[in-house]
Amino acid sequence: MEKLTILYGTETGNAELLAMDAGKHANEQGFEADVRGMDQIDVDELCNVRRLLIFCSTWGDGEQPGNAQDLFDAVSACGTGTFSGLNYGVLALGDTAFDLFCESGKEWDAVFEEKGANRLIERMDCDTDYEDDAAYWTESSINEMKTIE
Ligand SMILES: Cc1cc2nc3c(=O)[nH]c(=O)nc-3n(C[C@H](O)[C@H](O)[C@H](O)COP(=O)(O)O)c2cc1C
Numbered sequence: 001m002e003k004l005t006i007l008y009g010t011e012t013g014n015a016e017l018l019a020m021d022a023g024k025h026a027n028e029q030g031f032e033a034d035v036r037g038m039d040q041i042d043v044d045e046l047c048n049v050r051r052l053l054i055f056c057s058t059w060g061d062g063e064q065p066g067n068a069q070d071l072f073d074a075v076s077a078c079g080t081g082t083f084s085g086l087n088y089g090v091l092a093l094g095d096t097a098f099d100l101f102c103e104s105g106k107e108w109d110a111v112f113e114e115k116g117a118n119r120l121i122e123r124m125d126c127d128t129d130y131e132d133d134a135a136y137w138t139e140s141s142i143n144e145m146k147t148i149e
Helices: 014-028 069-076 103-114 131-145
Strands: 003-009 032-037 051-057 087-093 124-126
Touching (some): 014 032, 051 131, 069 103
Parallel strands (some): 051 087
16 A cells, blocks of 8 residues: 655644544545654655655744644755655645745745655645635645555
């Protein structure tokens, strides 16, 4: 069975719930989903991942949520081609009331591209009413992941 890694960066659990739903859906679609918080994986393990979905909220003033900052810093410190074997998509959670809307998700999307990964799915930036958009993005992303050998 093909593995699909799903990571969440969260403060109050919204991104975690979306990641859990995505894991369930991925398993139903024949993947072996591995759903984890961003503080439950290190960069060495992440280097060997081929399929990755990220669900990440933004906190403070455009900052990474608490469980995401260390991994983000570690990925940012990697060399240019480190993630050349990775196919990824990012769903960003945020609130348009803030100036730096969905900034953390934008940062994840950009850093993986910078480190050589393949953006398989366009990022979705979600406002507070995100359920339908997130469900649609999740379903189409998992379908797209089926195209990766
Ligand atoms: C204190 C606080 C700061 C926030 N800062 C931002 C921000 O800078 N940009 C943004 O787009 N959303 C911001 N948000 C909105 C959250 O990202 C949004 O509520 C999200 O759904 C939370 O997801 P989580 O439960 O996974 O952390 C903030 C929310 C709170 C309560």
